[in-house]
Amino acid sequence: MLTNENMSKTVKINPSKKKENRTLSKERVNISVPQNVDDLFWCFYIILNGEHSYAIDNSFKKEKEFKIECIEKLRKIKSELKAFKLRLNEIENELLNEKKITIKTLVALCLLYKINILYVWNRKYIEIINNPDETINIILNENMEHKISYDTNITKVNYYRENYWFIENVSKPLKGITNYTHSELLTIANKLDIIDMNNKKTKKEIYEKILEKI
Structure with a gap:
């Protein structure tokens, strides 16, 4: 908040x-x-x-x-x-x-x-x-x-x-990949309703899917 x-x-x-x-x-x-x-x-x-x-x-x-x-x-x-x-x-x-x-x-x-x-x-x-x-x-x-x-x-x-x-920063919604843990990226992906997201996906894969979504 x-x-x-x-x-x-x-x-x-x-x-x-x-x-x-x-x-x-x-x-x-x-x-x-x-x-x-x-x-x-x-x-x-x-x-x-x-x-x-x-x-x-x-x-x-x-x-x-x-x-x-x-x-x-x-x-x-x-x-x-x-x-x-x-x-x-x-x-x-x-x-x-x-x-x-x-x-x-x-x-x-x-x-x-x-x-x-x-x-x-x-x-x-x-x-x-x-x-x-x-x-x-x-x-x-x-x-x-x-x-x-x-x-x-x-x-x-x-x-x-x-x-x-x-979204914390309207100008830059997503920070660099190193600012997130695997779990945090997975949580974001789930909240964005990105399908086929699970623990088997790498950080890079999840991060790229989030970028595509936003």
Whole structure:
């Protein structure tokens, strides 16, 4: 788990918002999909400000204004970004010039607004925990489509932690082969659901299969 204290990397749904934003009817659909070009950004924005904040008619203008505002604020937490191996100039470029933000910018925004997020994709996850006492928000990347999961109970969170591979460094998910034992590589392969992995495989064979998967 990533926290500001131990630099473990964890991501979660808006802890700073009032609880009413997260109180949902049992009949409600579990997933919310923002219909927008930068869907990852809008998942974050809705987590931060609530669903009422998303309006199709002026979403582009709102998106640009908010991103520019974030650039100014991010410059004040440059040291925090550096601790997570994030480069301010790359984050600024994404917010200002790119059509879509990446996981790196998502992490930066979570640090800026002190939001907890669990981001899940392809049997991998990153976790940004800024406030251990608050809800962990979950964003799912399914076939390159980002969704907000409203199933945020601790059982669901622990399921991802136990069965998916935790990514410590977004920029470099897999370290060099010498940094892992045979057993550790086998565990990663199993969490990535790589078939035909067993103790008979060499470290190199397992490592190469993991590289192919990610």
